[in-house]
Amino acid sequence: MNILLTGPQGQVGTALRPLLEPLGTLTALGRDALDLADADAIRAAVQRHRPQLIVNAAAYTAVDRAETEPELAQAINGVAPGVLAEEAGRLGAALIHYSTDYVFDGSHARPYVETDPPHPLGVYGRSKWMGEQTVLASGTPAWIFRTSWVYGLAGANFLKTMLRLGQERESLNVVNDQWGAPTWARSIAEATATLVQQARNSEDVADFIRRHQGVYHMTNGGATTWFAFAQAIFAQRPECRARLNPIPASAYPSPVRRPANSRLCNDRLAQCLHVTLPDWQDALARCLAELPPIPR
Numbered sequence: 001m002n003i004l005l006t007g008p009q010g011q012v013g014t015a016l017r018p019l020l021e022p023l024g025t026l027t028a029l030g031r032d033a034l035d036l037a038d039a040d041a042i043r044a045a046v047q048r049h050r051p052q053l054i055v056n057a058a059a060y061t062a063v064d065r066a067e068t069e070p071e072l073a074q075a076i077n078g079v080a081p082g083v084l085a086e087e088a089g090r091l092g093a094a095l096i097h098y099s100t101d102y103v104f105d106g107s108h109a110r111p112y113v114e115t116d117p118p119h120p121l122g123v124y125g126r127s128k129w130m131g132e133q134t135v136l137a138s139g140t141p142a143w144i145f146r147t148s149w150v151y152g153l154a155g156a157n158f159l160k161t162m163l164r165l166g167q168e169r170e171s172l173n174v175v176n177d178q179w180g181a182p183t184w185a186r187s188i189a190e191a192t193a194t195l196v197q198q199a200r201n202s203e204d205v206a207d208f209i210r211r212h213q214g215v216y217h218m219t220n221g222g223a224t225t226w227f228a229f230a231q232a233i234f235a236q237r238p239e240c241r242a243r244l245n246p247i248p249a250s251a252y253p254s255p256v257r258r259p260a261n262s263r264l265c266n267d268r269l270a271q272c273l274h275v276t277l278p279d280w281q282d283a284l285a286r287c288l289a290e291l292p293p294i295p296r
């Protein structure tokens with residue numbers, strides 16, 4: 001099976017690469033080889049590599065910056081996934097795409113399910129919702145996995161910021177009124193690879209994905225706040241000595257409002273695709289176990 005992976009240097013892409021490699025012939029195209037803002041380049045790349053499966057782990061993920069670069073965010077997150085899907089469809093191939101909790105405004109008191117109507121609060125969320133719609137409108141067999149609060153040891157993320165500031169600062173203010181599931185990039189990659197393996201074991205990957213196609217929520221289990229997530233990180237890393245202060249989101253300056261409730265219900269993934277990601281505490285412990293030991 002020819003697999004085309006975009007965003008191989010991102011958090012999820014980095015985790016996906018070694019897990020997809022054994023499942024087929026993997027072509028990984030970073031931004032230097034394929035700029036997703038260029039629709040013609042996407043069409044040419046897909047036609048050249050003729051994949052049976054495209055895994056789109058690339059995205060414009062700078063949530064605040066997107067407010068001042070709406071066209072670019074829309075091109076990469078909204079238009080490009082649809083072009084990838086259309087081109088995959090021409091080849092009889094399938095697409096795996098990732099989306100976000102930020103398609104919701106967070107006003108519900110319960111975890112969001114896939115059938116809840118999106119209502120994004122900012123440019124990034126709107127661009128990701130557009131991407132979901134362009135993929136679904138293509139008619140190409142596709143899985144769209146919505147995830148949340150992604151972290152890992154690669155890339156820039158909350159975990160790495162906390163590990164750094166926890167050593168540099170005396171005290172840190174962290175938001176304590178936004179709820180969500182921190183999700184290890186590796187957990188997303190493992191779940192994705194398990195599903196690709198299942199599809200590959202069936203008669204035809206695209207047919208398998210078509211039979212189960214659509215939007216699925218895919219996060220580590222449980223939920224917490226950014227503040228409690230930071231506490232859990234510090235509890236496992238004694239070198240992080242900064243005092244943690246809980247603050248409301250209203251006290252944290254940002255050009256865009258984040259959902260207060262980012263919790264996504266993962267039942268559909270468990271019931272229809274038989275995949276469950278570990279609880280966020282277990283995933284965090286596994287991730288931190290891969291950090292080099294603390295020098296004495």
Ligand SMILES: NC(=O)c1ccc[n+]([C@@H]2O[C@H](COP(=O)([O-])OP(=O)(O)OC[C@H]3O[C@@H](n4cnc5c(N)ncnc54)[C@H](OP(=O)(O)O)[C@@H]3O)[C@@H](O)[C@H]2O)c1
Binds near residue numbers: 007037098
């Ligand atoms: N990060 C989160 O907290 C979070 C939460 C919910 C959902 N998600 C979704 O999960 C998926 C994976 O996110 P992630 O955290 O792995 O993102 P990430 O670490 O920011 O990686 C995104 C990748 O996309 C690449 N990219 C950006 N613009 C591009 C362009 N014009 N052409 C080609 N490649 C481009 C980046 O390349 P460069 O390395 O060159 O910049 C980077 O490698 C995305 O769909 C994201 O929306 C993420």
